[in-house]
Amino acid sequence: MLRATHCPSSLVVCSTCRISNDVGKDEAGRTGGTLFAQALAAALVNHRCRGLVILQAMPCLFACSSHCTVYLRGQGRVGYILGRFDPRPEDAVALLDYAAHYLDSPDGVVPYARWPDGVKGHFLVRIPPDGFVWDSSGDASVGGTNAAAG
Numbered sequence: 001m002l003r004a005t006h007c008p009s010s011l012v013v014c015s016t017c018r019i020s021n022d023v024g025k026d027e028a029g030r031t032g033g034t035l036f037a038q039a040l041a042a043a044l045v046n047h048r049c050r051g052l053v054i055l056q057a058m059p060c061l062f063a064c065s066s067h068c069t070v071y072l073r074g075q076g077r078v079g080y081i082l083g084r085f086d087p088r089p090e091d092a093v094a095l096l097d098y099a100a101h102y103l104d105s106p107d108g109v110v111p112y113a114r115w116p117d118g119v120k121g122h123f124l125v126r127i128p129p130d131g132f133v134w135d136s137s138g139d140a141s142v143g144g145t146n147a148a149a150g
Contacts, residue, residue, distance in 0.1 A: 009074035009103060010054045011095070013037040014061040017068050019087060035087035036068045043092040049099050066124055072099055077108030079127040082119060094118020
């Protein structure tokens, strides 16, 4: 069941994610998502994102082929689903370092040169915020159009 939250930016951690492609749970029965959420919470205590981003958990983000998956989102910002992390402090800090750049940007778009090495190769999906699409005018890229809107 969905429940409204009132936070401008959050990291939603898949609580049911595997630890790795080969390992589902640790010897204590904890999932990779649970362990990664714990690592993120511990890293957040002394990180500059403390108080700016909220950690939330959700069972199954449906990214099962990419263990330790998170959804970084912010109101009016592009959202990102990242995965294939190891549930360890180094990966948690790298993700929070990226989140800091994300929060510093006006729209959630962080130039590649500012990406921490620990997040490179972990991006799975980019999601436009509600009510927005990418404005490709002036881009050399192919832009989508909506025939019904035009």
